Amino acid sequence: MTDLKTRHSAGLPAAAAGTAPAPPPRHRPGWRRQLTPWLYLSAALVLLVTFTYIPVANMISYSFTDWDGVSPDKTFVGADNYVELFTRPELFQVFFVSLYYLAAAVLQIVVALYFATILTFKTRFRNLFKGLLFFPYLINGVAVAFVFLYFFKQDGTLDSVLAIVGAHPDKLWLGDPDLVNVSLSGVSVWRFLGLNFVLFLGAMQSIPAELHEAAEIDGASKWQVFRSIIAPSIRPIIGLSVILSISGSLSVFEIPFIMTRGFGESKTFVIQTVKLAFDFNKMGLASAMAVVLLAIILLITWAQRRLVPDERADRS
Amino acid sequence: MTAPSVSRAAFDRRERRAVFLRPLAVTLKYLSLVAASVVVLLPLVTILFTSLKTEQEMASGDTLSLPGNWFNFDNYATAFTKGEMLAAFGNTAFILLFSITGTVIIGSMAAYAIERFTFRAKKLVVAAFLMATLVPAVTTQVATFKVVDAMGLFDTRWAPILLYMGTDIVAIYIFQQFIRGIPVSLDEAARLDGANSFKIYRSVILPLLKPAIATVVIIKGITVYNDFYIPFLYNPSPELGTISTSLFRFKGPFGAHWETISAGAVLVIVPTLVIFLVLQRFIYNGFTSGAAK
Numbered sequence: 381m382t383d384l385k386t387r388h389s390a391g392l393p394a395a396a397a398g399t400a401p402a403p404p405p406r407h408r409p410g411w412r413r414q415l416t417p418w419l420y421l422s423a424a425l426v427l428l429v430t431f432t433y434i435p436v437a438n439m440i441s442y443s444f445t446d447w448d449g450v451s452p453d454k455t456f457v458g459a460d461n462y463v464e465l466f467t468r469p470e471l472f473q474v475f476f477v478s479l480y481y482l483a484a485a486v487l488q489i490v491v492a493l494y495f496a497t498i499l500t501f502k503t504r505f506r507n508l509f510k511g512l513l514f515f516p517y518l519i520n521g522v523a524v525a526f527v528f529l530y531f532f533k534q535d536g537t538l539d540s541v542l543a544i545v546g547a548h549p550d551k552l553w554l555g556d557p558d559l560v561n562v563s564l565s566g567v568s569v570w571r572f573l574g575l576n577f578v579l580f581l582g583a584m585q586s587i588p589a590e591l592h593e594a595a596e597i598d599g600a601s602k603w604q605v606f607r608s609i610i611a612p613s614i615r616p617i618i619g620l621s622v623i624l625s626i627s628g629s630l631s632v633f634e635i636p637f638i639m640t641r642g643f644g645e646s647k648t649f650v651i652q653t654v655k656l657a658f659d660f661n662k663m664g665l666a667s668a669m670a671v672v673l674l675a676i677i678l679l680i681t682w683a684q685r686r687l688v689p690d691e692r693a694d695r696s
Numbered sequence: 697m698t699a700p701s702v703s704r705a706a707f708d709r710r711e712r713r714a715v716f717l718r719p720l721a722v723t724l725k726y727l728s729l730v731a732a733s734v735v736v737l738l739p740l741v742t743i744l745f746t747s748l749k750t751e752q753e754m755a756s757g758d759t760l761s762l763p764g765n766w767f768n769f770d771n772y773a774t775a776f777t778k779g780e781m782l783a784a785f786g787n788t789a790f791i792l793l794f795s796i797t798g799t800v801i802i803g804s805m806a807a808y809a810i811e812r813f814t815f816r817a818k819k820l821v822v823a824a825f826l827m828a829t830l831v832p833a834v835t836t837q838v839a840t841f842k843v844v845d846a847m848g849l850f851d852t853r854w855a856p857i858l859l860y861m862g863t864d865i866v867a868i869y870i871f872q873q874f875i876r877g878i879p880v881s882l883d884e885a886a887r888l889d890g891a892n893s894f895k896i897y898r899s900v901i902l903p904l905l906k907p908a909i910a911t912v913v914i915i916k917g918i919t920v921y922n923d924f925y926i927p928f929l930y931n932p933s934p935e936l937g938t939i940s941t942s943l944f945r946f947k948g949p950f951g952a953h954w955e956t957i958s959a960g961a962v963l964v965i966v967p968t969l970v971i972f973l974v975l976q977r978f979i980y981n982g983f984t985s986g987a988a989k
Contacts, residue, residue: 414816416893420809421821423802427862431840432828439839449842495732498725511976512733518968518979520922522943523961527739530746530954537742540759570735575983582984602721631834634924638944650834654929657838666838674835681830 436674442667449663461668471669474649477561478629481648484565485625489618491569492576497606500584510581517574525638528567529554557645564636564646571635572628576621583614623684627677649673740965747771747958754955771959778949779960783935784942788921790853791938795860796916799867800909807871808897812883829865837929844930855930856938860920867912870985874908875901911982914975921968939964 443461447454465471495513499506516524531537532553542549553563587609595605611618633650636642642651649669657666746754748763748771775781809815810822833840840859841850849855878901886896924940931941943960950956972979 417809417813417815417818420805420813420897424806424868425821425824427802427858428824428828428865430843431859431862432831432836433824435836435839435843436831438842439836442839495729498729503725503729507976509729509733510980511972512736514980515969515972516736518918518922518972520940520943520964520968521924522940523964526943526946526957526961527743530743530958531739535757535759537739537759541738544760570739578980578983582980627832631832633834638924653835653838657841658929663838670835670838674831677832677835678830 439667439670439674442663443671445664447663448661449657450661454664457664461665462672464665465668465672471652474647474652477646477648478632480561480565481568481629481632482626484569485629488569488573489576489621489625492573492580492621493618496577496580496584497602497610499581500610501602510578514574514578516571517578519571521571521634522638524567524571525635528563528570528635529639532563554640554646560640560644560646564639567635567639568632579617579621580614583617584610587613619684619687623680626680630673630676743958743961746954747962749955751953751955771955772963775946775956775960775963779946779956780934780937780942781939781960781963784937784939787853787931787936788938791856791860791927792917792920794857795920796913798857798861799864799916800912802861803864803867803912804871804902804905804909805897806868807875808901810868811872811875812880812893812901825865825868828863833863834925837925841929849930851931851933851936853931853936856920856923856926859926859930860916860923864916867916870908870911871905873985874905878904910978911985914979914982918968918979 442454444456444458445454446457446460495509499510503509519527534552538553539548551559554560591609592605595609600608631650632648633654636646636648637651637654640646642648642655647655650673653666653669653673656662656669742759745761745763746759748766748768750764750768750770753761753764806825810818844850844855844859849858882900882904883896886900891899922940923938924944927936927938927941928944931937934942934945937945943964946957946960950960
């Protein structure tokens with residue numbers, strides 16, 4: 381593979397000259413050969429730098445200033461924004477909101493594992509159930525938010541269903557500070573369960589059938605099959621899901637923003653950042669928050685790489 | 697003689713227990729599946745019912761009642777015209793067309809360069825793309841906003857288009873995996889026929905990338921169609937609204953008119969449902985191969 385590749389790039393100038401079997405073009409200047417790959421990469425690299433690296437660099441530099449985002453002057457304030465962030469409890473509170481989503485994500489992974497496992501085995505209407513469980517993931521977030529605003533509203537779907545069963549809890553599902561995050565993270569389970577489920581199912585179906593047959597001959601129970609065959613085989617994808625859930629729980633935005641406008645207890649980290657930056661013109665503080673979030677996510681990803689070695693990398 | 701008979705007895709015991717437990721397990725399995733289906737469907741079905749109800753039916757207040765006339769599409773007409781959904785679908789289609797085409801071309805060219813050329817700083821370039829996957833777009837959006845604004849793209853359709861093209865490292869990765877699977881001998885043969893590198897990309901690599909392109913188009917298409925954050929931040933003008941932001945605006949004028957809001961939500965969900973039913977297999981494959989980054 382490698383030697384083919386080198387041969388291939390060495391042959392490049394001949395093709396560029398357009399004369400196939402002509403005398404060996406070894407004397408052609410190397411700059412042209414060196415330039416070609418950059419032509420193919422240029423668009424991607426320009427976009428990458430403009431929309432990822434420049435913003436990250438700017439964000440870090442804003443976070444040390446008191447910039448309001450509009451005026452031309454920014455004053456360097458050192459670590460003041462970071463100090464403010466960690467000392468004002470109302471700014472810090474958003475981290476606790478993430479815990480609701482984190483708990484929901486754990487539930488989501490467990491339920492997704494359960495359904496992926498039972499649908500790996502023969503089941504009637506398998507494709508129908510698979511489609512039903514996955515479909516919510518594909519629905520537009522704003523539509524999901526409206527569907528659940530109606531679901532949770534007074535005398536909405538949830539209250540009506542509970543009334544049939546005879547329960548009248550008389551709760552404001554989205555208005556009660558103790559309940560709002562439970563309701564909202566429930567929506568996120570409803571919406572994202574399907575993605576985890578499909579990823580797990582895909583991984584489970586790539587387990588060789590012989591392993592299942594062998595287990596059946598040995599008389600293993602379904603739980604034993606799960607513990608000793610399925611779980612170890614899909615460990616990388618479980619690890620990935622856990623990491624994505626943690627960073628996802630920290631960066632929740634859409635659903636609470638649309639459903640409750642992020643008022644009161646339902647304000648998440650990203651809603652807070654966006655509000656500080658665009659509503660309160662506190663660009664410096666907002667950038668500091670974003671830097672903290674980025675640092676946490678990088679740290680988690682790094683920890684995951686250390687804890688769950690990437691077996692996938694060898695296979696590809 | 698004893699050993700086999702003991703294990704025989706154990707086996708019998710297990711069999712007897714299985715005879716009792718198996719029907720129970722099967723029942724529980726189907727019960728859980730049906731329960732999950734109800735949880736998925738109930739919120740959606742009530743929205744569908746609501747969208748078909750008249751204002752009087754809504755006033756009578758029973759959420760779970762069926763609409764009197766199953767063909768009452770008045771709410772849809774209101775949502776479509778007053779909610780400016782036509783413009784919203786137009787804007788979304790425009791953004792989809794350009795961002796997906798751009799992603800496919802830019803992503804496949806970058807992957808081609810990385811997979812088929814040896815050049816200085818290649819490791820650095822690959823590392824730069826990989827590092828970027830770790831930076832979640834939501835965290836840098838505040839700073840990205842300033843970059844877009846400085847380029848004079850704020851409140852134009854090009855802002856979301858460029859952002860969707862620029863953040864797609866997953867596409868490059870998927871293309872890279874596919875190009876790795878295309879034998880280099882094909883490139884070699886074309887080269888002997890006098891093809892230059894662009895000709896090889898155009899007529900050897902690109903046609904063979906079709907399955908990867910399908911994957912990228914599906915994943916990207918769903919992301920762009922459903923995205924709220926980027927158009928919300930960058931396209932505040934109502935006439936530039938995408939389906940997400942236009943639907944979001946329903947909350948204002950239609951306030952308590954849940955029958956209209958529901959109709960708007962159903963209008964937005966239906967295209968997704970149709971595409972899902974038609975392309976089911978490809979969508980599942982797309983997600984499993986796309987997420988394995």
